[in-house]
Amino acid sequence: MLGGSHDPLSGPLRRQLRRPFSLKYTKYSGGGRPCIWHRIDPDHRLSTSAEYIESQTVGETQPVTWTVRRILAWMAEDFAGRGIVSPRLDADLLVCHALGQDRVRLYMDLDRPLDEAELAAIRGRVARRRRREPVAYIVGQKEFYLRAFEVSPAVLVPRPETELLVDRALQRLGELQAARDAGAPLRVLDLCTGSGAIAVTLAAERPGLALDATDMSAEALATARRNAERHGVAERVRFFEGDLFEALESGDRYALIAANPPYVGESERDALEPEVRDHEPPLALFSGADGLVLLRRLCATVAERLEPGGVLLFEVGAGQAATVCELLERDGRLCEVRSHRDLAGHERLVEARRRSLSKPSATASAANARKM
Numbered sequence: 001m002l003g004g005s006h007d008p009l010s011g012p013l014r015r016q017l018r019r020p021f022s023l024k025y026t027k028y029s030g031g032g033r034p035c036i037w038h039r040i041d042p043d044h045r046l047s048t049s050a051e052y053i054e055s056q057t058v059g060e061t062q063p064v065t066w067t068v069r070r071i072l073a074w075m076a077e078d079f080a081g082r083g084i085v086s087p088r089l090d091a092d093l094l095v096c097h098a099l100g101q102d103r104v105r106l107y108m109d110l111d112r113p114l115d116e117a118e119l120a121a122i123r124g125r126v127a128r129r130r131r132r133e134p135v136a137y138i139v140g141q142k143e144f145y146l147r148a149f150e151v152s153p154a155v156l157v158p159r160p161e162t163e164l165l166v167d168r169a170l171q172r173l174g175e176l177q178a179a180r181d182a183g184a185p186l187r188v189l190d191l192c193t194g195s196g197a198i199a200v201t202l203a204a205e206r207p208g209l210a211l212d213a214t215d216m217s218a219e220a221l222a223t224a225r226r227n228a229e230r231h232g233v234a235e236r237v238r239f240f241e242g243d244l245f246e247a248l249e250s251g252d253r254y255a256l257i258a259a260n261p262p263y264v265g266e267s268e269r270d271a272l273e274p275e276v277r278d279h280e281p282p283l284a285l286f287s288g289a290d291g292l293v294l295l296r297r298l299c300a301t302v303a304e305r306l307e308p309g310g311v312l313l314f315e316v317g318a319g320q321a322a323t324v325c326e327l328l329e330r331d332g333r334l335c336e337v338r339s340h341r342d343l344a345g346h347e348r349l350v351e352a353r354r355r356s357l358s359k360p361s362a363t364a365s366a367a368n369a370r371k372m
Contacts, residue, residue, distance in 0.1 A: 066119060069110040071095065075126060082130060090135050094125040097139040132274035145201045149227050154219035155195040156284045161342050162260055164349050165315050166201050168340060169258055172311045173206055176255050185210045189305065191244055191259035194284055196224030196237070198258050203233035211237045214247055217283060244297065245305055253307045259298060260315040265291035291317055299327035303334050306354035314350045321347035328352045
């Protein structure tokens with residue numbers, strides 16, 4: 001309990017309360033201590049102390065003032081006690097969302113009392129977070145590459161690790177563009193696009209690109225289209241519903257293919273955080289017992305869709321990079337197979353290039369010139 005503060009979520013559960021978030025004092029038999037109001041448990045049942053108060057004659061009412069500072073501190077302690085990884089950040093984001101403010105404004109008003117409507121808005125968001133629903137789903141968006149993307153339970157929440165893929169893609173696209181005519185736009189494909197975070201970010205960062213993006217989920221594609229419109233790139237990103245390449249024209253070839261496919265093994269399901277296991281879409285998470293079913297298909301077919309000299313970039317799970325590299329190396333059309341480490345030191349990004357069309361060597365060219 002936070003410095004004697006009572007649980008603001010308990011107000012609506014107390015039928016005897018004449019006003020929410022007030023303290024009811026009564027006496028234990030043989031003592032004069034005020035009865036302590038405990039937080040409710042995850043099943044939203046009243047604690048023993050609360051039930052005790054309900055059964056007693058209500059005594060004096062002492063109102064509690066819930067300021068922004070107080071509610072943030074209480075939420076952070078409550079979330080921490082439930083094993084939530086970033087309790088204070090989550091509290092800040094949820095209160096900002098409930099009040100319609102940014103964090104700068106929030107911290108300027110720390111001592112402002114909250115009215116009943118504001119507390120009710122916060123209460124609903126706290127209840128959802130207690131059920132381990134991701135904050136991104138509660139507030140409806142997630143920042144990725146310094147842009148806000150709409151998210152919902154139809155799509156995975158974009159991860160910071162995926163920004164490594166975007167960084168590398170932008171670097172390779174710069175190299176590819178430098179090697180071709182200035183007027184020829186590069187074509188890029190984003191497989192398993194989900195919220196469209198990769199495709200939309202690449203389009204926003206490189207205005208000269210033409211992008212295609214595919215996903216099996218119609219709901220995910222609807223979200224991705226809204227994100228493309230939100231960031232002003234809808235005219236340059238085409239979205240297709242289908243499994244990997246099946247919705248594309250057979251002759252479509254790309255300078256760069258990026259994919260953040262499902263790569264979690266079913267055997268890992270129980271070890272996942274509740275936010276992931278219980279709330280994010282299974283279709284976008286799991287890929288067979290070892291997590292490699294879709295990646296094996298990609299490795300066997302991706303070279304056919306790359307232009308000569310084109311580059312592929314796949315995000316993979318921790319411990320999968322070596323296997324995926326080996327699968328890619330079996331295709332003689334691919335070369336320069338390598339993996340990249342994320343900020344935590346894990347090999348999470350696999351890269352390869354399709355061999356360029358063979359060109360005559362300098363010696364052969366000189367010989368041919370002498371014959372003319």
